[in-house]
Amino acid sequence: MDAEALRKYSALHPKPAGLTLQYGTAGFRTKAEQLDHIVFRMGLLAILRSKAVTATIGIMVTASHNPEEDNGVKLVDPLGEMLHPSWEEYATQLANAEERELQKVIMEICQKAAVNLHKDASVFIGRDTRPSSEKLSQSVIDGIQVLGGQYHDYGLVTTPQLHYMVCCQNTQGQYGKATLEGYYEKLSKAFMELIKQSHCSGESQRHLKIDCANGIGALKLSEMKPYFPQEVLIHIYNDGTKEKLNHLCGADFVKVHQKPPGGLDMKPNERCCSFDGDADRIVYYYKDTAGHFHLIDGDKIATLISIFLKELLAKVKQNFKMAVVQTAYANGNSTRYLQETLKVPVHCVKTGVKHLHHKAQEFDVGVYFEANGHGTVLFSKAAETKIRQLVKEEKDDEKREAAMMLENMIDLINQTVGDAVSDMLVIEAILALKGLTVQQWDALYADLPNRLLKVQVADRRVIDTTDAERRALTPPGLQEKIDALVKKYRLSRAFVRPSGTEDVVRIYAEADTQENADALAHEVSLAVFHLAGGKGAPPQPI
Ligand SMILES: CC(=O)N[C@H]1[C@@H](OP(=O)(O)O)O[C@H](CO)[C@@H](O)[C@@H]1O
Ligand SMILES: [Mg+2]
The missing domain is CATH 3.40.120.10 (Alpha-D-Glucose-1,6-Bisphosphate, subunit A, domain 3)
Structure with a gap:
């Protein structure tokens, strides 16, 4: 490592005094003007990660749905997955190190993660359309160059396109060609074959x-x-x-x-x-x-895709294990429909795509969606191989045609991460193939009325949860209070959890009517305010 270059370049990307940031659910996210040192250091970290796993790593500059003034950065692991949790901690350490300690922290990471600095490194970079993104991605490149690595800057791409590129590169083109084309x-x-x-x-x-x-x-x-x-x-x-x-x-x-x-x-x-x-x-x-x-949200998208896949799987008769993965925010009626009507096993995991993705990998066909519309389908290697083999060799027409549709679904869905373009094409193809209108799709089940609120507290870490975030362990008395409030309403459910992307506690409630869902959400938010150290004025009724 060239200590002099590191000193010189890190001085060009100074850390504002007193600023500490966390690698959260979706990487680092804050006001764009606070991010220059972070993205420079994530350029450094991407190189370390690349050397550690001997593969190309992705780095995306975006703050997704946050306001235009914000920005963010996240790393993409070799098969297009989110950065491994064990490295999130290194990311946080590197981001918050004082400038004079930077080299020491890099060496510590190398030691803990067994990084050989003499190895080659390669990084793919992408960015969104925010005015701040171009300059920030230049700072990423500075970080990459300090530690000496190759990079390819894809410029303006969607987040899932960058995930796709990384996966293509590390599978030597098996997943596809690592270009936009x-x-x-x-x-x-795949879409045209399907429709x-x-x-x-x-x-x-x-x-x-x-x-x-x-x-x-x-x-x-x-x-x-x-x-x-x-x-x-x-x-x-x-x-x-x-x-x-x-x-x-x-x-x-x-x-x-x-x-x-x-x-x-x-x-x-x-x-x-x-x-x-x-x-x-x-x-x-x-x-x-x-x-x-x-509104037809992620839950109903997961339901439509599951119906379609389940029918095809029945036709190919392979005993593939299929499941749907959701979070606590999934509408109660979606879970009920999937389990009771469609008879598909449903699993609930903690909020955040990495948790859903990880769980979905346990099945031959794992459908996962967050209620907010982030999701995809994962096919196990064994299932994919079998399906491609049936397409080539199966004599029975119905079985072979079902296998062909599954094969095209495998190619159409972006298995690395949720992808709006790919998901849209999957949905459009399914609606066309099943001859369903948007109203018929919507009518599969009726969403339970629900309400999502947020409350500011002094320190949101006072709330600790269990059971995939559906129950609060601390502060004392909060869960008992929520249980008592939930009992007042029909078809009701409520939970609270600290957000991983904002300094707030989120409250979710559903019930038989919108008025009841709103009232329950409000009452729970008051309980959070009083028992978890609420800041400012108490929450007002909706
Ligand atoms: C209720 C909700 O929508 N939470 C979102 C939000 O996480 P929070 O930890 O709730 O802030 O941002 C995440 C990253 O985009 C996303 O994965 C998640 O679903
Ligand atoms: Mg997004």
């Missing part, structure tokens, strides 16, 4: 309006358009030419406020969807003839 070709080919087999979609069925949150999704979808057949009629809104990123639009806005985004004129019964700022989340929605808004 490779991504577009792989997805569009070839659909008979029943009239023209009106093929229109889809997409709110791109004024972000990177708009750019990349426009690039991808020429790869689609003419029958695909997608209309891009909020493309970033007029309004601000994520402002009153995007998947997070639509899910949280349960209303349509600005900038998209929606006619009754038109199928619409929203991406988030880095295009790794998607939610669907429509307005009925009475003008009521209907």
